[in-house]
Amino acid sequence: MIQVIHRAFDILEFVAAEPNRPKSLTEVAEAAGLNPGTCANIMKTMVSRRYLDQVGPKKGYCLGSQAYWLTGNTSYRKDILETARPEMAGLTARLNESCLLSVLNGDQRLIIHRELCDQPLQVQTANEKHAYDSASGRLLVSLLNDADLVKFKNRYGLPTAELWEEATSEPAFYSQIKAVRDRGYAFQESTRQVIGYGVGVFRQQEVVASLSVYLPLYRHTPEKAQAVLHDLQRTAQVISQSLTGG
The missing domain is CATH 1.10.10.10 (Winged helix-like DNA-binding domain superfamily/Winged helix DNA-binding domain)
Structure with a gap:
């Protein structure tokens, strides 16, 4: 020992x-x-x-x-954090909604940075959460390459209904993965009436993190949804370009 x-x-x-x-x-x-x-x-x-x-x-x-x-060292994924922090602060200021930067760690979605909004009612989410049970986690799983996706599914299994109701069978799982890839973002409406949008942050052609915005269902109007998705995708693109050196 x-x-x-x-x-x-x-x-x-x-x-x-x-x-x-x-x-x-x-x-x-x-x-x-x-x-x-x-x-x-x-x-x-x-x-x-x-x-x-x-x-x-x-x-x-x-x-x-x-x-x-x-050790109290906050430099986890330091290069990504340094690039993303100011852009995330701007995103939260513009939308007045909280945003998260997350990575995939085993079968967990792990938050490595969050920016909180000034709303009286804020969405709270754990630092670690099953990847299938969050928009950011679903995005990260969906953007694995095909071989890694199969390995992930074989290792951790298909989602249960509690984690991802629309993806509990193998055909349904791959259908949901395809939908996320096709539209370029993941969406979740949780049982706690929380809405989440997640998009990819890339270095070159590889996804290295997910940028997401979460808000209560009652603030999720059609106008707000359009603004969130547009600004979220634009911010992720800016971060990705900086990481790639473009």
Whole structure:
């Protein structure tokens, strides 16, 4: 047991040495002096506890949110945050609705930044929530490439009716995925009478985060819906262009 703890710290220190460069399983195993199978089992636990973040299947590992939050370091996905924060502040000021920046972490939608509006009634949402049960999470799942989408579905299963009522069967699931991809955004009306819109933030052609706006159903008029979607998509495009260097 003591050896496993030592190896976990070895892994954490190796990944932290270059926090912005994902490390492959092979690299980590060699650095920690472990065989790949043993290393994978230790890292699986570290991912589940959010100390490591698997960037994508076979794309390597970076420090997870818990590794940053434990030390009070707010630089998780620092490059994305620095680009997105001022644009998100402007989006919230224009719409007077709260907006979130989220990433996919396992089967969870993880908020890495939020801007709160000045409305007397504000929508509250947890930092982590099942990806199927939020507009931002559905967007991130839908924009996985086809191979990664199949792996995600096989690993975490189809949505239950409580999480995503319209996507509980395999044909329905893929139909919903196609709908999100075709229109370029995800939409959710929750049982708590909360409306959510989520769009993708890209670096090059890869989705790296979701930008979303949430508001109570009673404020979701046709005029407000049009304004939210237009400004949300425009803001995400500005952030994406900055991340891409355009």
